[in-house]
Amino acid sequence: MAQRLFIYPLYQIGNPQLRIFRPPFSLTLVRPGKEQPQDTVQFRIPMEMTKCDVRNYLEKIYNVPVGAVRTRIQYCTNKKRNHLNQKVKRPDYKVAYVQLVQQQTFEFPDIFTEKDVKSAEGSVEEMQEKFMEDEKQRQKPDLRRGGVTEWFGL
Amino acid sequence: MAATSVGRVLTLCRQFQNAFRISTSLAVQQSALTLTKSQSYLDRLTYPLLSSNWHCHVGQCRPLHTTISRRGLEEFFDIPENWGEPTVKSGAPWTAKQLRTKSNEDLHKLWYVLLKEKNMLLTIEQESKRQRIQMPSPERLKKIERSMKRLDTVVKEREDALRLLQTGQERARPGAWRKDIFGRVYWYRFREHALPWYMNKRYKRKRFYTPLFVTPHIRLRLEKHLRAKTRIQNKEREKQTVLQEKFPQMKAQSS
Numbered sequence A: 001m002a003q004r005l006f007i008y009p010l011y012q013i014g015n016p017q018l019r020i021f022r023p024p025f026s027l028t029l030v031r032p033g034k035e036q037p038q039d040t041v042q043f044r045i046p047m048e049m050t051k052c053d054v055r056n057y058l059e060k061i062y063n064v065p066v067g068a069v070r071t072r073i074q075y076c077t078n079k080k081r082n083h084l085n086q087k088v089k090r091p092d093y094k095v096a097y098v099q100l101v102q103q104q105t106f107e108f109p110d111i112f113t114e115k116d117v118k119s120a121e122g123s124v125e126e127m128q129e130k131f132m133e134d135e136k137q138r139q140k141p142d143l144r145r146g147g148v149t150e151w152f153g154l
Numbered sequence B: 001m002a003a004t005s006v007g008r009v010l011t012l013c014r015q016f017q018n019a020f021r022i023s024t025s026l027a028v029q030q031s032a033l034t035l036t037k038s039q040s041y042l043d044r045l046t047y048p049l050l051s052s053n054w055h056c057h058v059g060q061c062r063p064l065h066t067t068i069s070r071r072g073l074e075e076f077f078d079i080p081e082n083w084g085e086p087t088v089k090s091g092a093p094w095t096a097k098q099l100r101t102k103s104n105e106d107l108h109k110l111w112y113v114l115l116k117e118k119n120m121l122l123t124i125e126q127e128s129k130r131q132r133i134q135m136p137s138p139e140r141l142k143k144i145e146r147s148m149k150r151l152d153t154v155v156k157e158r159e160d161a162l163r164l165l166q167t168g169q170e171r172a173r174p175g176a177w178r179k180d181i182f183g184r185v186y187w188y189r190f191r192e193h194a195l196p197w198y199m200n201k202r203y204k205r206k207r208f209y210t211p212l213f214v215t216p217h218i219r220l221r222l223e224k225h226l227r228a229k230t231r232i233q234n235k236e237r238e239k240q241t242v243l244q245e246k247f248p249q250m251k252a253q254s255s
Helices: A051-061 A124-139 B002-012 B019-028 B038-046 B052-064 B068-074 B096-100 B104-131 B139-166 B212-246
Strands: A028-030 A040-045 A066-074 A093-100 B175-179 B185-189
Touching: A028 B104, A051 A066, A051 A093, A051 B104, B096 B139, B104 B139
Parallel strands: none
Antiparallel strands: A028 A040, A040 A093, A066 A093, B175 B185
């Protein structure tokens, strides 16, 4: 609906339910800093969203049945200074702790696992990798010296 | 997950222009905001839109998912094949010209597809910051943002056109030209209030009139502005004369 400065229409008793088409809010799933229970998922949400908003968002858009939602606002420092000695504010953000229904569990996956990829035979990458391995082998210290570096003579 | 990967390709890939393909793939991950009854949801799925191979994909994907919530939260991450890759391929962002060819329903669905993609990218970005690893292909975020902005522009254009045709109103939000305390005239956009303006204490503190003691300062401000403008014009003229003296062959630039 609106990209910035989203002004909600005034609500008075008897008005129809407010519906927002094309919500401009985006959630970020984060890995919890502190240990959370197995059924809790942690999100960073924009400041304008409420618990009801988060619940409806997840239920309608992601089809995730939500049990309980708790939110808090994280205040970030205004103390840091840049190279001109001006105070630089780190933007605040809202955190939502969402508990799933029916003892479902969620574990934050490890996305950046290194894959062991064997490059194709006779290709440039394979030759480069071989070269790098040889270099590393050459630079390894002599095991017979028992950890003593070459700096000490003999 | 094949449906979501297809959706992901479609969000960004310029090649897939066919509206039919978009509608069906989006029908799988559509938002229930527009639908209230489950019956219409099923009607959507069985809607005989397009070629058989796409329909087969949709039909095959459905029974594979077991827990609904698992699939829901999995959509915050990329497909498992892309985990650990240094770069992920993505197509060009949507242009306004392409978006104007789509129907309102398609645009509505595309908004949610883009939104989900954006959430996924933000999740990956935050996780990469946490793990102190470079995010794979950060340009995807910019592409998504631009696509969403253009979509919004197109929808606004359509809404403007409809409103002009139906009511003749140029703006969606009513407003008026008003003078502020300093004598400057600006477009004040109205807000909705629960009580009339003469009972609104905060509104009355705003003062949409200029007090008498401000009027001499308005003239002084105007003089300052005119002086600055003339200074710029004179400088430009002097620069031109100096250049003409230095380079007589130069054509006189009229600005």
